[in-house]
Amino acid sequence: MYSVRRWAVRHARLMERTYNVFEPLFTRLDPLWRRLGYGRLEKPVAAVERGLKGWLFDCRMCGQCALSSTGMACPMNCPKNLRNGPCGGVRANGHCEVKPDMKCVWVEAWEGSQRMTEQGGARIHQVQPPVDFQFQNTSSWLRVSRQKRQERLIARSGHTPGQSHGEPSA
Template sequence: MSWIQDRPRLLEAAFRATQALLRPFGRRLRRGGWVERAFVAGEKLTKGPLFDCRMCGQCILHSTGMTCPMTCPKTMRNGPCGGVRPDGHCEVKPEMACVWLLAWERSKAMPTFGPEIRRVQPPLDRRLEGSAAWINHATGDAERVPAGWNS
């Protein structure tokens, strides 16, 4: 399904529309319970096939050219690692295009969130794995950084 990822401007518009739709419900969205289970199911059904989503709970697709950084074999949230082959493929999986090269190229087509590719991302909070990223963003859990980490 990379054909849809190759249309980051369209995906950015869909992301912004989803943000706007969920904003009024922000205070009502909470982790746990049937609402989160429904969101988790929805994210698995949509982001799974579209982005090979790993359900990290801290989705930063909008900051990485609509390319999931967790699909990098090194699961690097800040990249590239420096192990990119001359042909643009991954040093760990030579048959795979470098996730971060794709993210960089795709982010150029995103007028609103494209510049966020330069932002240093905080470490992944593994406690959020398997939870709904949209709810974590609404509650602020996705943006909280672990104690001791300075951006």
């Protein structure tokens, strides 16, 4: 899988384009997902996600996918599970200090981000929140679908959750 993972980073723009086609299609199916029940869909969708992303990106199923922000290199492949850049122990040849035969995940992330579109490549500069382990082995695809639905509802209503209807949105 390491060679496929490296291929995905080398072809980060293709992976980004593929994601940009399928993500809107998947999230538009939210009415179907809600009708079937997100809870009922979690196991089968997570299994498909694990298989596909595991093969392509050596995904660790953290449930909070950051591939589009990390040049299509899964930061959870870092032996130290760092989500916001290298540890400082990167060897002179660009390899990991913990696993010397493996290229540093963050060197790969930087290289992948440089191959992405300007908008996608710039995401590597965004600070990622720490991993919330309650989402381990859950589908980030379903989570994104729910989040996009919430964003659409907020955009339509013109206010954020918890805001009274008389207050202007920020």
